Amino acid sequence: MANLLKPSTLAEHLNFAVLRIVAANHQTGSAQIGTGYVCVVKFAENLVTHVLITNKHVVDGANLISFDVHLATGEADTEPDSETVAVNVSVEQVPVIWHPHCDLVAIMITPAINAAVAVKGRKPFVSPLPAEVFMTNELAVDLDIVEPITMVGYPSGLWDEQNKLPLFRRGFTASHPAIDFNGKPEFSVDIAVFSGSSGSPVFLIERGLLLNKGDTAWSPKERFWFLGTLWGGPRMTEKGEIRVEPVPSGANIHVETGIRMHLGWVIKAKETRWLLDEVKVFLGRLPPGIMDNASSHA
Structure with missing residues (x-):
């Protein structure tokens, strides 16, 4: 497959930060389509986790959310390939932080991304929003x-x-x-x-x-x-x-x-920033090492 253009501006990086979400409930057979964007939270000296931010009403009632992530190409993994992998996240099995007052939710997606790209023997190409x-x-x-x-x-x-x-x-x-x-x-x-x-x-x-x-x-x-x-x-x-x-x-x-x-x-x-701070607090309370295999190196 041909490679996509290497992003050279912040705007072009948004192609790889904003994801098309399909939120499904297998019991009812219902599905919803929405939009989400990726941020990162650093919670240890050299560990970060990818966090998907979207509206609560997009994923409310869903037990599985799916999205596509591009694979990286080249030795330095600095360019996106046109090839993608489907990532499936079980909402009931990953940490999810719901904003108490706003229609926002944070879903930790690094474990699901790692599992999906491992099948391809490649790295993902994701460009989280910089803080x-x-x-x-x-x-x-x-x-x-x-x-x-x-x-x-x-x-x-x-x-x-x-x-x-x-x-x-x-x-x-x-x-x-x-x-x-x-x-x-x-x-x-x-x-x-x-x-x-x-x-x-x-x-x-x-x-x-x-x-x-x-x-x-x-x-x-x-x-x-x-x-x-x-x-x-x-x-x-x-x-x-x-x-x-x-x-x-x-x-x-x-x-x-x-x-x-x-x-x-x-x-x-500022409400997204607040939610990401809550994710960091949540991860900081976990026993040492429990998220090591479900995170990425900073």
Whole structure:
């Protein structure tokens, strides 16, 4: 198989950080499609674990989640191959941390990835979100109320099926990212939201001559920030009522009444950071050595 392009920008690395999730329940035969993204948590001197972040409503009720991971190619394992492996994670057998207040969940996936790629005798090519690109409230106050956003995911389950890659879509912030929308750690975005978009990471990605808030002259800059995670949006019912609901994630064709309003609600990045801190605390409480074979070297 031909190799894919080696990612040379942070945006290109997102091809290998954002995964198409199929969450299934074998007892009921139901399945849902959603989006998730990979982060890493360092919990020992030289050990890290990969963590899949998505919405709780994507995996709620599922006992198995599946996604594809690219294999690495080359001696240094620094380039992605177009070949992928299917990774299956038993939700009941791996550590899962549920956010108590937000529609977020963290699933530890390194053991399942290691088992899947071992069959191929290869290493995985995964590009977790770096911690330094997480937007904070302190940094968000310097943003304008209208900023360009990029959402990466699988709207209506669509993707580059042959290469197993997500879709990148553009929109704008619809409320200020530094302000808690309706008193919650969220902000709103002006972008079309479809089934399968649940769990999609939202970014501020810009490069070129930029005029930041407070600047008096245009200058060459690059901005790359992880702003948060899409979870839902408003819908107008046939009676004209406005309801805010999680984005549906059914894998099958279904009838949905009402009109979606080209708006989405995004959980701020700080809540993902909080969840990752909880994963680190959880791993730190485990007996020494218990996660050694289920982790990767930093």
